Amino acid sequence: MWHLLHGVKSLPKKYNPARHRNAFFYHYSEELDDELQPSKWYERAYPKLVKSAHILKNVDRIDGRLTNIEDCSTFIDDQIDQEMQTFKSLARAFIGAPSLQQALRKATSSAPAIPNACFGKPNERESLTLNSLTKVCDFLNVSAQQRKSVRLRICPQVTQHHIWRGVLEEILNNLKSEMGALHCHPLTARLQMGDQIISSCVCFLAESAYSSSESDSPSWMRLASTRVADSPPSRKWGDILEMFDDLIKCLRPEKRLTDHVTKLEAMREGLYQIKEVLVERDIGYREARHQERLVQKKLTQTLGHSSKCLFTLLLYYLYGSVRDVEVEVCGGVYGRGSGSFCLCIGKVLTSDGEKMLWNGIKQLDRALGLFKFVWESAGMKGMLELQGHVWCMRAEERTLTYRGNVFFVHGIKF
Known part of the structure; x- marks a missing residue:
């Protein structure tokens, strides 16, 4: 480099x-x-x-x-x-x-004052990947007792059955798409095996949600069991846990799929906790709801605050995505007096073209929203103002607003 x-x-x-x-x-x-x-x-x-x-x-x-x-x-x-x-x-x-720090102070002078211009210290300009609640809480200086409150508040929300299934499907679909982009023709033996396992996992999830005899109707919509003597035996979440184990072993040597394998490993933790829960087809509404409640109960009780699985569920709950949140310029939380605080983070772009700029702002807004959600879930005292800062080559200083948050655009000039 x-x-x-x-x-x-x-x-x-x-x-x-x-x-x-x-x-x-x-x-x-x-x-x-x-x-x-x-x-x-x-x-x-x-x-x-x-x-x-x-x-x-x-x-x-x-x-x-x-x-x-x-x-x-x-x-x-x-x-x-x-x-x-x-x-x-x-x-x-x-x-x-020094010149860019001076420009930063001038650009933010009209905003509510903060004690010192942010991003002045080396550790405030480091990158940060948010991949667990622990990292988010460390950044916000959330106490141990407050972290317990965060977990108790979010677990019942993010462990709902449709969130759980949605995360598994999202991870598998993203992995399959990434494997298709590797341009390995023909596919290596490992990738071929991985592709077959992914297909089996997807079929498992699809079959557990829909009846073969009434494919247009989800199983929970039927009032009574339609099981007959020759119905296939009941399956458990442990079956897909075994598939995940094999998939991880198969794809771990593929360095370009490391991020996806990490997500598989995170979800394996949750699958292990519910491996004995049945995943049946052709059952009535009450039986289906009972199975869903069991999944939610076990995940809520067993997924700890530092769990990567819990954090992945939270990301999907908030944004419908399982990708970790990346903050390129971490900034920090700054006290402003009177019990209020300002959280500043930043991103660096190669240009200030409209598409480039708004994509960068949306990424920052995603991180800001995550910080805000945890701040409020922890019951932190004081108001938290959110600020995003975007640096672009030779851009003119300006201020933009997106979803109620303020974003400062700065130029990198010399």
């Missing part, structure tokens, strides 16, 4: 890129030679940032995948992915530049 800095003679002889990686960008003042002042570093690195932005025009990372903003298509390209990592890391260093 260091080829963008080719020609920038700011690295000391003792610098070891394998050891420090992104730390150079966050702590550049400690890594620079005495002969090279920070202003010189920015001056020499800026053309590399501009070049990288040009290469990545109309491309962004959404839900962990490279996306062409123009047509919303996703693709896999290791070189572009590396280029994106370099651009984001280098841009975060520029956010800490």
